[in-house]
Amino acid sequence: MIITNYGRQHFKLQVGDLTIAINPVSKEGNGKTAKYGADICLITTNHPDYNGEEQVTHGDKVPFVIKGAGEYEVSDIFIKGFQTETKLKEGKTEKTFQNTTYCFTLDGMKITFLGALSHMLEPHHKEIIDETDILFVPVGGDGHTLNPYDAHKLSVQLEPKLIIPMDYNEQTLPLFLKEAGAEKVEPVEKLTIKKKDIDGKLGEVVLFHEM
Numbered sequence: 001m002i003i004t005n006y007g008r009q010h011f012k013l014q015v016g017d018l019t020i021a022i023n024p025v026s027k028e029g030n031g032k033t034a035k036y037g038a039d040i041c042l043i044t045t046n047h048p049d050y051n052g053e054e055q056v057t058h059g060d061k062v063p064f065v066i067k068g069a070g071e072y073e074v075s076d077i078f079i080k081g082f083q084t085e086t087k088l089k090e091g092k093t094e095k096t097f098q099n100t101t102y103c104f105t106l107d108g109m110k111i112t113f114l115g116a117l118s119h120m121l122e123p124h125h126k127e128i129i130d131e132t133d134i135l136f137v138p139v140g141g142d143g144h145t146l147n148p149y150d151a152h153k154l155s156v157q158l159e160p161k162l163i164i165p166m167d168y169n170e171q172t173l174p175l176f177l178k179e180a181g182a183e184k185v186e187p188v189e190k191l192t193i194k195k196k197d198i199d200g201k202l203g204e205v206v207l208f209h210e211m
Contacts (some may be wrong), residue, residue: 001107003191005208006034009050009115009138009166015107018075021063022102022113022136026052032210037061040074043117044100047088069100079104082128086118088144101125109133112158116167118145118155133198135160139168139176146158148175155180161201162193164208180205 004012008031009023021038025031029048037058043051043065053065064074069083079102086099101121112132121129137155138145145167146154149195155163165176177183182205189209198204 001109001193003163003164004124005166007032007210009044009136010034010052010085011113011136011164011166012036012038013106013111019061020077020106021053023050023115024052024055025049026055031082038079041065042078042113043067044101044102044113045086045088045097047097047116049088050116054181066102068098077104077106080128082125084117084119084121084125086116088116089142101129101131103129107192108114109198112136112160114138114146114154116145116157120146120150122141126158129158132158132160133195134162134164135163136166139165140172142167142169147180148172151176152179156203160203162200163203163205165205168197177205177207182207 001013011022013020019038020040022042025033026048033055038056041053041056041063056063066072069081072079081100081102084099086097087094088097091137095140101115112129113136122166137151139151140147183203185207185210187207
């Protein structure tokens, strides 16, 4: 699996010919946009910073778009989504949005993508997640998603092998890395990883260069 980050919560996951886009930034969003074709597009939050599905429609590739809670099976991938609420700014006003956390297995690795989560998960949410190899966690870049301390606390509770912080800024990222004991972690351009590479790991932080 190859993981690429385009900033904010926009990630591209590739396995062979299959491409999954998660939370691409729309043209109206606050962040960099990127144009490519995806087979599946996961949208956690119907907000311009995360709902740019048109950006990952390219050529003959039109993605199957998932944008809410439920159970889905696409291209032999089983995806579960559960809903929470989050407060985000839209323009100058703060509004309540529905956020969906997605859990799925790709290339033999269990992935949990928390999305624009703004508070700690309930016990029944953790039962849905069950087990995680790779956790994508927001780190309070806009002051509305999880703050760095809660982001780290939740990461520890879920016991992932790899932790990928996202949606941070220059103030919140150092706080999260300090909590995780990962101040010296070197950013990568892309992450190419197989199941065997993460066996035996626990809570290792992976940081991406901004593209």
